[in-house]
Each structure stands twice: as structure tokens, then as C-alpha cells.
Amino acid sequence: MKELSWAWYFFHFAFSGACLGLIYTVYQGDGEPVLASLGFAGIAFSASFCGIQWLGDSFKSVGLKGKDISKSGKPELPESMGAVCAMVYIFAMIFFLPFPFYEYLVTTTSGGGNRDVAIELQEMETGRLLHRFPHNKLGEYLSAILSLQSMILLGIGDDLFDIRWRHKLLLPAIAAIPMLMVYYVDFGVTQVVVPTPLQPYLGHLVNLGWGYYLYMAAVAIFCPNSINILAGVNGIEVGQSIIIGLMLILNDYLYIRIPEHAATDSHLFSLYFLLPFLGVSFALLYHNWYPSKVFVGDTYCYFAGMVFAVVGILGHFSKTLLLLFIPQIFNFLYSAPQLFRLIPCPRHRLPRFNASTGLLEPSRAQFDKPPSKPVAIVLKLLEKLRLVKLWTNARGEPVEVSNLTILNLWIVTFGPMREDKLTLGIMAVQVVAGIIGLLTRHRLALLVFSQDN
Numbered sequence: 001m002k003e004l005s006w007a008w009y010f011f012h013f014a015f016s017g018a019c020l021g022l023i024y025t026v027y028q029g030d031g032e033p034v035l036a037s038l039g040f041a042g043i044a045f046s047a048s049f050c051g052i053q054w055l056g057d058s059f060k061s062v063g064l065k066g067k068d069i070s071k072s073g074k075p076e077l078p079e080s081m082g083a084v085c086a087m088v089y090i091f092a093m094i095f096f097l098p099f100p101f102y103e104y105l106v107t108t109t110s111g112g113g114n115r116d117v118a119i120e121l122q123e124m125e126t127g128r129l130l131h132r133f134p135h136n137k138l139g140e141y142l143s144a145i146l147s148l149q150s151m152i153l154l155g156i157g158d159d160l161f162d163i164r165w166r167h168k169l170l171l172p173a174i175a176a177i178p179m180l181m182v183y184y185v186d187f188g189v190t191q192v193v194v195p196t197p198l199q200p201y202l203g204h205l206v207n208l209g210w211g212y213y214l215y216m217a218a219v220a221i222f223c224p225n226s227i228n229i230l231a232g233v234n235g236i237e238v239g240q241s242i243i244i245g246l247m248l249i250l251n252d253y254l255y256i257r258i259p260e261h262a263a264t265d266s267h268l269f270s271l272y273f274l275l276p277f278l279g280v281s282f283a284l285l286y287h288n289w290y291p292s293k294v295f296v297g298d299t300y301c302y303f304a305g306m307v308f309a310v311v312g313i314l315g316h317f318s319k320t321l322l323l324l325f326i327p328q329i330f331n332f333l334y335s336a337p338q339l340f341r342l343i344p345c346p347r348h349r350l351p352r353f354n355a356s357t358g359l360l361e362p363s364r365a366q367f368d369k370p371p372s373k374p375v376a377i378v379l380k381l382l383e384k385l386r387l388v389k390l391w392t393n394a395r396g397e398p399v400e401v402s403n404l405t406i407l408n409l410w411i412v413t414f415g416p417m418r419e420d421k422l423t424l425g426i427m428a429v430q431v432v433a434g435i436i437g438l439l440t441r442h443r444l445a446l447l448v449f450s451q452d453n
Contacts, residue, residue: 001056001078001293012046019043026099033099037272041279044092048283051084056294064159066295070233070353070360070419077292080159082237082300085280086152089303092276093145100272101138136186137269143182144273144310151175151224151306155299168298169225175306176220179313180213195448216313219321223312224305226328229335231301232350233360233407234292235423238285240327240430241304245278247324247434248311254442263316270311277307290420323437327429331406334387338365338404343375349403351411351422359416362389362402370397386413 019042026036056078059065067074154171157163163171190212191205208215231237252267252274281304287294312321322329338345344365351360371379379398382388389412391400402408410425411417417425 004053016043016046034271036099037275040092040096041275044088044276044279045283047088048085048280052081052287055084072355077295079295080297080299081294082296083156085284086303089276089280139182139186140314143178146178147175148306151302155302158298172221172224173217196450219318220309223309224302227305228301230328230331233423234290234419235288237296237301238281238288239427242281243430244324245274249274266315270315273311320441323441324434326433335404349405351407360419361416362408362411364400365403366400
């Protein structure tokens with residue numbers, strides 16, 4: 001990889017200095033913790049940007065490299081660079097730890113570690129407007145970091161040993177155990193609000209018991225794997241994650257802007273995790289955008305998905321989170337016939353690069369033998385709906401079908417295209433789906449729930 005230019009060095013030095021100044025201002029008591037989080041996000045951006053640039057060749061030298069088969073000449077690129085961003089993120093979250101809890105742990109006590117004598121809160125609120133976390137949030141914060149660390153380690157293991165899908169599917173559930181245990185001990189609420197039309201029959205609340213923990217584990221499994229499935233094109237993994245992160249931040253703002261809202265603490269918690277995440281992700285996107293200089297690896301996909309699962313579960317808005325995953329949910333359902341082996345599923349289903357045109361075309365799955373009649377009928381119906389592309393033999397039997405991913409579907413619908421155009425198209429879908437999801441949550445939900453909580 002090329003060395004950083006002096007202009008880049010000057011930019012990162014000045015930018016990091018400004019971020020450190022912002023953090024110091026908050027430390028002195030003249031700002032909100034969310035501003036410190038913004039400062040750490042900026043530093044995380046610069047650290048990730050430089051770290052990727054400096055470590056790329058080192059990763060290649062130890063075998064962490066791969067060929068970009070969607071380019072002429074198939075250049076070798078450093079792989080698993082998402083691990084650099086993930087580690088920078090963890091350090092940023094650890095260094096940020098004192099800021100949201102500083103007033104509760106230190107400022108509002110008599111000092112010297114003695115918490116028996118508390119100072120009146122109104123004496124300490126000068127210059128601060130947002131509500132501070134209560135002490136029990138510390139346990140959630142630490143359990144979230146522990147779950148993210150576990151997910152990053154498992155992701156690095158996947159990048160190193162190329163674990164098979166059926167084995168790595170449940171890795172996020174293992175990483176989520178610390179978070180779910182703290183949720184059980186500290187919060188433990190397993191009741192859900194019943195839609196207004198059903199309340200005369202089921203009551204205002206329904207207790208799901210252990211079923212709620214199974215649901216949260218399913219969310220923790222789905223988020224990382226759904227991003228990992230929608231992958232294989234320059235910028236797509238990071239691009240979709242950035243858009244989901246921005247939509248979640250917008251959702252957080254819609255609650256935080258309301259004074260004394262009951263959900264303020266939960267959405268501040270979400271902001272503290274999302275801002276540094278966006279910092280490291282923008283740095284990675286710069287290097288992973290077409291034509292990519294690095295690959296992100298499975299580590300980033302697992303890390304990004306677990307960040308979203310953490311804020312959705314511990315922030316108590318997992319339903320809103322799933323509304324922002326509409327393209328990923330569609331991609332999973334669309335891929336299901338291949339994932340469950342109803343039709344052949346090759347190991348890699350990313351679009352095929354045509355070297356003569358320089359464009360991406362739909363990749364194909366080959367039938368070893370003619371599919372059963374019901375499968376053939378369904379495939380021909382999907383072809384008429386322009387949802388798949390079929391190749392048939394002289395007898396009209398399907399011999400090949402375009403792989404069932406949203407990336408191939410986009411090319412089937414709009415024709416062969418360059419890699420960056422495909423990424424921009426899917427990102428546009430993610431933006432539109434996110435806006436629809438937020439409108440559904442904050443407007444249409446009021447048709448079936450008594451309030452937007």
C-alpha cells in the first residue's frame with residue numbers, strides 16, 4: 001500500500017488535535033458526554049485510517065490477503081482489515097467509559113472514593129442539559145463491550161480458519177451471552193406491549209418469559225449474519241452499515257430532542273456506541289470503496305452487526321432496529337431456497353466479473369440434474385416476474401439459475417453494471433428502506449399503539 005502523504009499526516013494531526021480539545025473541554029465540565037463521544041469518534045477515524053494504511057502490507061506478509069476477482073488482473077489485497085477498525089473502536093469505548101458516568105461516580109460524591117455523602121445534584125448541573133445515566137447502566141455498558149470483544153475475537157477466528165457456515169452461524173449467540181446475562185440480572189423485563197386492537201383480549205402487556213431471551217438471541221444472530229450475507233462487492237458491507245448507523249442516530253435524536261422523555265437514557269446509550277462506530281467505518285469505507293485497496297473480512301461484518309444488536313437490545317428498541325434491516329431481511333428470505341438447499345448453493349455467490357466488458361453480471365448456480373417439477377414451475381414464474389434469470393437446455397429444463405442474492409437481483413433487473421454503481425444502488429435501497437422504517441415506527445405505529453415510546 002502507498003505511504004500516507006504529508007497532506008494526510010497534517011490533516012489527521014490537526015483533526016485529532018481538535019477532537020482532543022473537544023474531549024478535554026467536556027472533561028473540564030463544559031459540555032455533554034455526547035460531545036466527548038463525538039471527539040472519540042473523530043480520533044477513532046484518524047487512528048483507523050492510519051492503522052489500515054500502515055498495517056496493510058503486514059497483513060499480506062502473514063497470509064491475510066485475497067484476490068479481487070471482480071477486477072482485471074485479480075490484484076491481491078490485504079484482508080481482514082475490519083479487525084483494525086474493531087480494535088480501535090474497543091479502545092475508544094474503553095477510554096470513553098468515565099465520561100457518561102463521571103458525575104455519578106465522582107462529581108456527585110464527597111470525593112476520595114467516599115460515596116456515602118452525596119452532593120446535591122443541582123450544584124453540579126451547570127452547563128449540562130442532558131440526563132446522566134444511573135449507576136446500573138455501567139453494568140450494561142461493560143457487558144456490551146465484553147460481547148463486542150467476544151464477537152471480534154470470533155470474527156478474527158473465522159477470518160483465520162475460514163469456518164464453515166453451519167458452524168459459524170451461532171457464533172453471535174455465543175458472543176451475546178454476557179449482554180443477555182446482564183440484561184437478565186439487571187433489567188429482566190420480558191413483557192411486550194400489546195397492539196391496541198388486541199388489548200381487550202390479551203390485556204395491555206404480555207409476558208413472553210424465556211421466549212423474550214430467545215428473541216433477543218435471534219436478533220443477535222441475525223444482525224451480524226445478515227450483513228455477512230450481503231457482501232462481496234467493494235464498499236457494500238461498510239456502506240450498508242454506515243447507513244443503518246446513521247438511521248439509528250436519527251432515531252435516537254427523535255427521542256433525545258424531547259425534554260424529559262422516558263427513553264432518553266436508552267438512546268443516549270445508543271449514541272455513545274454508534275458515533276465511534278461511524279468514525280471507524282468511514283475510515284474503512286475510504287479504503288474499501290471502488291477500486292478497493294483492502295478487504296474488510298468477516299470480522300467487520302460480525303462486529304458491525306453486533307454493534308447494532310447491542311444498541312437495539314440494551315436500548316430497548318429491537319423492533320425499530322429490525323425495521324431498518326428490511327433489505328437484509330429481504331435478502332435472507334430471497335436467499336432461503338439456496339441456503340436451505342432447495343436449489344444448488346455455491347460457496348461464493350457474488351456477481352461474476354466479465355473481463356471483456358469490465359462489468360458485473362449475475363453469477364449462476366448449476367443444476368447437477370433437472371430440478372423437480374414444482375421447483376421448475378416456481379423458477380419459471382420468478383423469471384417472468386424478473387426476480388431470477390434462467391438458462392435452459394433444448395428441452396426447456398432449467399440448467400442454471402442466477403444466484404439468489406439481492407446483488408444478483410439488482411443486476412438481473414437493471415442489467416450488467418460497474419461495481420461501484422451496484423454498491424450505490426444497494427445503498428440507495430438501504431436509505432429508502434431506512435426512511436420507510438422510521439416513518440413506520442414513528443407514524444404508522446401510532447395506529448396500533450397508544451403512544452410512540
